[in-house]
Amino acid sequence: MKVERRVISVIVQNEHSVLARITGLFAARGYNIETLTVAPIPDSNLSRLTIETKGSVRVIEQIIKQLHKLIPTFKVIEHEEMVEKEMVLMKFPINESLANIQALCEAYNGGIMNVSSHHIITMIADEPKRVKHFIEAAQKFHPVEIVRGGVVAMERE
Amino acid sequence: MEMTGAQMVIEAMKLEGVDTVFGYPGGAIMNVYDELYKQNDFKHILTRHEQAAVHAAEGYARATGKVGVAFVTSGPGFTNAVTGLATAYMDSIPLVVISGQVPITLIGTDAFQEIDATGISRGCTKHNYLVRSAKELPRILKEAFYIANSGRPGPVHVDIPKDVTAEIAEFDYPTHVEIPTYKPTTKGNVRQIKKAAEAICNAKRPIFYLGGGIIHSNSADLVRELVAATQIPAVETLMARGVLEHDNPMLLGMVGMHGSYQANMAMSEADLMIALGPRFDDRVTGKLSEFAKHAKIIHVDIDPSSIGKLVDVDYPIVGDLKEVLEVMIPKVKECVDPDKYQAWRDILKRYNEIHPLTYEDSDKVLKPQWVIERVGELLGDEAIISTDVGQHQMWTAQFYPFNFPRQFITSGGLGTMGFGFPAAMGVKRARPDKISINFTGDGSILMNIQELVTAVENRLPVINIILNNHYLGMVRQWQTFFYEKRYAETDLSFQPDFVRLAEACGGIGYRVETKEEFDEALKDAVDKGVVALIDVIVDRDENVLPMVPSGGTLYNMMLEYKD
Numbered sequence A: 001m002k003v004e005r006r007v008i009s010v011i012v013q014n015e016h017s018v019l020a021r022i023t024g025l026f027a028a029r030g031y032n033i034e035t036l037t038v039a040p041i042p043d044s045n046l047s048r049l050t051i052e053t054k055g056s057v058r059v060i061e062q063i064i065k066q067l068h069k070l071i072p073t074f075k076v077i078e079h080e081e082m083v084e085k086e087m088v089l090m091k092f093p094i095n096e097s098l099a100n101i102q103a104l105c106e107a108y109n110g111g112i113m114n115v116s117s118h119h120i121i122t123m124i125a126d127e128p129k130r131v132k133h134f135i136e137a138a139q140k141f142h143p144v145e146i147v148r149g150g151v152v153a154m155e156r157e
Numbered sequence B: 001m002e003m004t005g006a007q008m009v010i011e012a013m014k015l016e017g018v019d020t021v022f023g024y025p026g027g028a029i030m031n032v033y034d035e036l037y038k039q040n041d042f043k044h045i046l047t048r049h050e051q052a053a054v055h056a057a058e059g060y061a062r063a064t065g066k067v068g069v070a071f072v073t074s075g076p077g078f079t080n081a082v083t084g085l086a087t088a089y090m091d092s093i094p095l096v097v098i099s100g101q102v103p104i105t106l107i108g109t110d111a112f113q114e115i116d117a118t119g120i121s122r123g124c125t126k127h128n129y130l131v132r133s134a135k136e137l138p139r140i141l142k143e144a145f146y147i148a149n150s151g152r153p154g155p156v157h158v159d160i161p162k163d164v165t166a167e168i169a170e171f172d173y174p175t176h177v178e179i180p181t182y183k184p185t186t187k188g189n190v191r192q193i194k195k196a197a198e199a200i201c202n203a204k205r206p207i208f209y210l211g212g213g214i215i216h217s218n219s220a221d222l223v224r225e226l227v228a229a230t231q232i233p234a235v236e237t238l239m240a241r242g243v244l245e246h247d248n249p250m251l252l253g254m255v256g257m258h259g260s261y262q263a264n265m266a267m268s269e270a271d272l273m274i275a276l277g278p279r280f281d282d283r284v285t286g287k288l289s290e291f292a293k294h295a296k297i298i299h300v301d302i303d304p305s306s307i308g309k310l311v312d313v314d315y316p317i318v319g320d321l322k323e324v325l326e327v328m329i330p331k332v333k334e335c336v337d338p339d340k341y342q343a344w345r346d347i348l349k350r351y352n353e354i355h356p357l358t359y360e361d362s363d364k365v366l367k368p369q370w371v372i373e374r375v376g377e378l379l380g381d382e383a384i385i386s387t388d389v390g391q392h393q394m395w396t397a398q399f400y401p402f403n404f405p406r407q408f409i410t411s412g413g414l415g416t417m418g419f420g421f422p423a424a425m426g427v428k429r430a431r432p433d434k435i436s437i438n439f440t441g442d443g444s445i446l447m448n449i450q451e452l453v454t455a456v457e458n459r460l461p462v463i464n465i466i467l468n469n470h471y472l473g474m475v476r477q478w479q480t481f482f483y484e485k486r487y488a489e490t491d492l493s494f495q496p497d498f499v500r501l502a503e504a505c506g507g508i509g510y511r512v513e514t515k516e517e518f519d520e521a522l523k524d525a526v527d528k529g530v531v532a533l534i535d536v537i538v539d540r541d542e543n544v545l546p547m548v549p550s551g552g553t554l555y556n557m558m559l560e561y562k563d
């Protein structure tokens, strides 16, 4: 069966152990979590989770239904047309070329965030596909640490 | 009014109309038991094990459709209750289970009898709560009862720390529930129902696939009406036994691994499957790629995640079966021509003539199937029948003449040995007008045998009929068929003296080896109205047949076993 990538947003009541319910559901039913981000929605008692997952059409459909079934779930948004972004922090040794790193990061909506006596820290934010390219391209500057933020998404309309 | 958390629990029981709580006290829940002591509104039945308390609550709920309630303490009290929660969860049984927890101030410190109870119950409950303050308690308890018995029913677990049961707060019990995130769909889509009705009228070889959802939604009467109006043959899952009268001419029997030949052939050859509240369990479908290969499928279920989970559905209808059937029946009646299915009915009849569901009786040794049929003849509709798990369970499902919904109480989804006896106690408590029978095995009965004491003490005259084959029979059967008779740890030749065991606890025991002895024992137990163990020595080599080996196809049943 064909495996698809899907980004799903889940709006949940902000309550005790709601995150455990969701991750527990994925674990118990053997679903995949590629990335996961969570934060409260301003001026509400809700939180928004963005889950990047993979599975066959039937599995994705089940994931969505099972998420719906959880009592604290307010809404499950299956993205069709969306803006997707992921943020990445990366740390390089100070002896790498500052100018080249800067140029690379700018190409991916980012730049240099901090420079200390030992390290350069950069940030980029871009579409998941491009994030992959960035991480590949950055290898030649020998990054010592990479922190990916996970995908966030919003409907276009 | 202000009161303690413990008093709130008791008040909530009253307001929810609870008449029976099954449970077992301990440190963390003592405040609640102290309040329970002071009241007279409901009865508490002290089981002798927490697992039995939850199963008894399940028996109560399964027999009535009302929410069953159990109280347990923290730590081991709760972990003992988990099997009950899981059993109820798999069969969609409405329960509220309240557990004590260590005080909030100690949570997370590995305190005495502390366990992450909501962490454990998350995967085997419909919902659960860890109560943070007495202020939340009225709302949580109200929600717990509502969630347990609305939508697709299920167990709800409420974990209450000891300091919350002592805390004083305002008690204002909500009159209705407002959970913005939980609104089960009950009304089916009318356009979709209409299309399904047309599909039924246009089909040549339709079959009703009746599931446990019919029992939960109390819609057996409507199903009977629909079957009568269409004259379409029907199969029942294990959980749907009793939906149709056992002698309903349209009933082909049980479907699945130990279903009848005609039922399984009907499923395999149908061109339209009308699935009313089943869940396409693997014990029913066999190999999925071969299941109902020629059929379009109508599936009505209140749980959207149940639809399309395992097979593709052509007419999905999300809704409460009762509401859906109320709309569907008149639409089907408008277009249906029952005579049209005559050829199909004839084919199925022929299948039944070739391979009827039957067994070979003997005058040398009692056959378990005979015992079940005999109880059916003697008690019929007077009895509510619980079972444990194993061969005896399947034979009961095959051979008891079930006649009404909620007459058959069994652990289907989880298959929990030890379920039967405590469940039958809960049944007796809920339905004192009926005779409560538990068909059990010599293995299963020992898994909650301590409940003899509870049943005797509380005058819950359950009659346990042990179909004693001196084996863990169902496992032995698989070893015979699939493991070249290597009987690894399934021989139960070493046994207690069941007669003396019953007597030691204040019940009556019978040991039976002939038909006459069986009749006498059963009559005596019924007349005396006592807790009984009837130890029936049956043919130990009997197998449950026919059988679809697991992963096999429904149309390729094993019809007999030759040594």
Ligand SMILES: Cc1ncc(C[n+]2csc(CCOP(=O)(O)OP(=O)(O)O)c2C)c(N)n1
Binding pocket: B388, B389, B390, B391, B392, B393, B415, B416, B417, B418, B440, B441, B442, B443, B444, B445, B467, B469, B471, B472, B473, B474, B475
């Ligand atoms: C708690 C539990 N443990 C193990 C099993 C696996 N199991 C299924 S049927 C069975 C044998 C039951 O033996 P008995 O109660 O004597 O019934 P019989 O099959 O002989 O009628 C076993 C061990 C189970 N279903 N439940």
Ligand SMILES: [Mg+2]
Binding pocket: B390, B441, B442, B443, B467, B468, B469, B470, B471, B472, B473
């Ligand atoms: Mg046995």
